[in-house]
Amino acid sequence: MWQLFLDLFFPRRSLAGAEGEWMTEEERRTLIPHPVIEEAADLKRRGIRSLDRLVAASTYADSPLLKKAIHTFKYGHVRWLDKELGRLIVQTLTEIDHSSQITKNNHGETLGGSDGTRRWSRTFEGRVGSREGNRRLQSREIVLCPVPLHWARRFQRGFNQSELLARVVARERGLTVLPLLKRRRWTGSQMKRTREERLTGVQGAFCCTTDHPPAHVVLIDDLSTTGATLESCARALREAGVFSVEGWVVAHDHRRGD
Numbered sequence: 001m002w003q004l005f006l007d008l009f010f011p012r013r014s015l016a017g018a019e020g021e022w023m024t025e026e027e028r029r030t031l032i033p034h035p036v037i038e039e040a041a042d043l044k045r046r047g048i049r050s051l052d053r054l055v056a057a058s059t060y061a062d063s064p065l066l067k068k069a070i071h072t073f074k075y076g077h078v079r080w081l082d083k084e085l086g087r088l089i090v091q092t093l094t095e096i097d098h099s100s101q102i103t104k105n106n107h108g109e110t111l112g113g114s115d116g117t118r119r120w121s122r123t124f125e126g127r128v129g130s131r132e133g134n135r136r137l138q139s140r141e142i143v144l145c146p147v148p149l150h151w152a153r154r155f156q157r158g159f160n161q162s163e164l165l166a167r168v169v170a171r172e173r174g175l176t177v178l179p180l181l182k183r184r185r186w187t188g189s190q191m192k193r194t195r196e197e198r199l200t201g202v203q204g205a206f207c208c209t210t211d212h213p214p215a216h217v218v219l220i221d222d223l224s225t226t227g228a229t230l231e232s233c234a235r236a237l238r239e240a241g242v243f244s245v246e247g248w249v250v251a252h253d254h255r256r257g258d
Contacts, residue, residue, distance in 0.1 A: 023084060027065060031084060033092045034062035036252050048227045050234035052244050055096070056224060056252035057088035066251050070222050074161050082161070085222065085250045086168025093173065093248070143214040144170050145180040147221040147233055148206070150187070165250065166220040180213055180240075181206045181233055202232040208240030215243040224249045 036056040043051050060067045066088075073081040146162035154160055163177075170177045187205050219233050224247065234245040 023069075023081070028084065030065050031063065031069065031088065032058075033088050033095065034058040035092045035095060037096075043227065046227060048231045048234075050231055050238050050245060051219075051227070052246050054224060054227065054230065054247040054249070054252075055089075055092060056249045057092040058251055060251055060253045063251075067253075070251060074157070074222065077158060079159055079164065082164035082168055086165045086172070088250055089165065089169050089220075089248055090172045093169075141214070142175060142216050142218055143180070144175050144177045144220050145217050145233075145237070146177065147219055147229060148179065148181050148183050150183045150185075162221045165222060169220060169248070178214070180209055180217065181236060182209055202228050204232070206233050206236040208236055208242075210240070213237060213240050213242050217242050217245050219245065219247045221247065221249045223251050223253060225253045 034057075036054075036059055038046075038054040040052050043049070043054060048054070058066055069081060069085060072078050073085060144166045146160060146166040148162075149157070149160045163179075166177045169175065184205055184207050187202050217237055219230055219237075221230065224230060227247075230247045230249075234247070237245050
């Protein structure tokens, strides 16, 4: 009944403005992956030193409709778009699996593989001294960690878009989602800041929520521009003992800050 009331006075409009639904079938067919993969060497040249790899399902330049979809998802409070946007990440990972793409992390270890759980291909027995550390490193399973929002931002929005996306990816890929990070402080909006301001503005903004994090973590977010937020998150995870960190995002906007 409540939804009927909302539809009557606030009719649904698709991303392109068509009335009746939030997304048309034609728009769904248009939203397809145009993967962008940055390896550790590429990231280091941009000042991103804590990520082993960044995988983006597409870019704003390749998919103008995607920008509208992400904006509607975050600021239009259309939560169910998580399935459509999360699907893009899943499809991108499937393409990577099929191409058997393999990368190496910052420590020279081979990552990747074609199985659905995206497990790392080597064990790391004896890499650290403690029994707990060795146990974590011997576990190849990947854990998804959504980029956290400040509590005030989450209250304002009503949800964390990264968390919703992580759940979609986890469900489709058979992975686990853990809230391994929290924001220490409010960093404000990054949209109008320069690259340098973004990189310095989020330094030390995150901390790990556990003393015994998993060895292999993938950060999930909707958008990467300078990579400053992902770098700050990855650094916090590494300082807590995480061995390998990747980032998976829906979109990469090269035109802003990069």
